[in-house]
Amino acid sequence: MSAQLALGTYRCQAIPEAAARAVASGAQWIDTAPNYATGQAQTLLAPALAAHPALRVSTKTGYFTAATGADAVDAGVLTEDQAAAGHSLAPDYVRWQTGRNRAQLGRKRLDLVLLHNPERAHPGDRADLHRAIRGAFEVLEEEVAAGHVAGYGIATWSGLEKAFTVEELLALAGEVAGGQQYHHLVAIQLPVSLVMMTPIVQALHGQGPLWAAAGAGLRVMASAPLHGGELPTIVDQELADLIRPGLTPAQACILATASCPGVTDILIAASSTPHWKEATDAVTQPPLDTARLREITDVLASP
Structure with missing residues (x-):
């Protein structure tokens, strides 16, 4: 199938x-993010989600619009310098943005929250990037425990080529949750097409992120x-x-x-x-x- x-x-x-x-x-799924449609996508989707409670939604945290950045500064979860970057994996911001996503989408519990291009946080520094991802995963595990999120993952354009592997992401989630059997890392999102063929070619040879994700039972968008x-x-x-x-x-x-x-x-x-x-x-x-x-x-x- x-x-x-x-x-x-x-x-x-x-x-x-x-x-x-x-x-x-x-x-059965709609994918969105707080920075899509100049920051209006989630609000625009809310009526459809209210009308169809069984419809599942994946959203993100990472990128944000200038207006959202200003709100985050006012809320005390980002500094002015952090807001100027337009992207953050800071734990306080991830927690705040996840709550904002729920409010804008009109959902008490989000089906899936993805770290949006996490490689943007620390380009070229794998150790710092992995620490930042681990910190964000820790917040998202807390959100799962609180009943605010069902599962989490990453959405990336090129991160799985050089910044992290599926196996490394699973290891970070396992560290945070206290064991591989307890974490709620459930999905990855990446470009797959006849232009972006590398993941296809790798999967056909039993290698790469698609193969690893399938082996771990992850949803692959x-x-x-x-x-x-x-x-x-x-x-x-x-x-x-x-x-x-x-x-x-x-x-x-x-x-x-x-x-x-x-x-x-x-x-x-x-x-x-x-x-x-x-x-x-x-x-x-x-x-x-x-x-x-x-x-x-x-x-x-x-x-």
């Missing part, structure tokens, strides 16, 4: 309408499966037919990502009913087998 579709709101237009169409299409909408203009119909005859280039790209070992959710920013139907028709296809995925990545990797 291939991965399931979820609404990603980073590049999403008309968030309330997109949420309604995602629900109508059977999506694949972001940017269409590479910001650019990929269908790169993949021609001939390549789409190699992936699966009869699919459009966009559908072929989505199916390739959905078929990647370890991927559980595909984040798409579709806002129209036809786009949701196109994507839904893609993920309901039988997944590609390993041999076909290897053939596709070999073709794309060739000069």
Whole structure:
């Protein structure tokens, strides 16, 4: 079975309408962040979440808008210098932002809170970065214990390439929780596409973050499966037919990502009913087998 579709709101237009169409299409997850839609995404999603209590939501802590930074300074959880950076994993800020997320989304308990590009906190210094992640995980474990959060994880663009591994994240969570069997690190989010192919290639060889996450039973949310909408203009119909005859280039790209070992959710920013139907028709296809995925990545990797 291939991965399931979820609404990603980073590049999403008309968030309330997109949420309604995602629900109508059977999506079970919506992914957002406090800095999306110039800081308005969570408030815009609140009515849809109120109308559909079973709908699950993942949000983030890390990046923030200037207005949120000013509020954090007023609340005493960030200094002026920290607010000027636009990103923080400081424990007091993580705790404050998690509460703010709950208030804006209208949820007493968040399904998933992700550290947003944690590699941004201490670029180039793995030891300091890992200490910062550990401190943030400690706060999130406290939030789980308080009933405010069900689970946590990380959302990254490039951190899993050089700043940390899934195994290191699991070890940090285990340290905080007092053992690997007790922690609530449950998900990772990273770009997986026919442009960002490295995780796919690694997984096909039993390596890399997707393979490690699957082995640990983590939810894996694949972001940017269409590479910001650019990929269908790169993949021609001939390549789409190699992936699966009869699919459009966009559908072929989505199916390739959905078929990647370890991927559980595909984040798409579709806002129209036809786009949701196109994507839904893609993920309901039988997944590609390993041999076909290897053939596709070999073709794309060739000069």
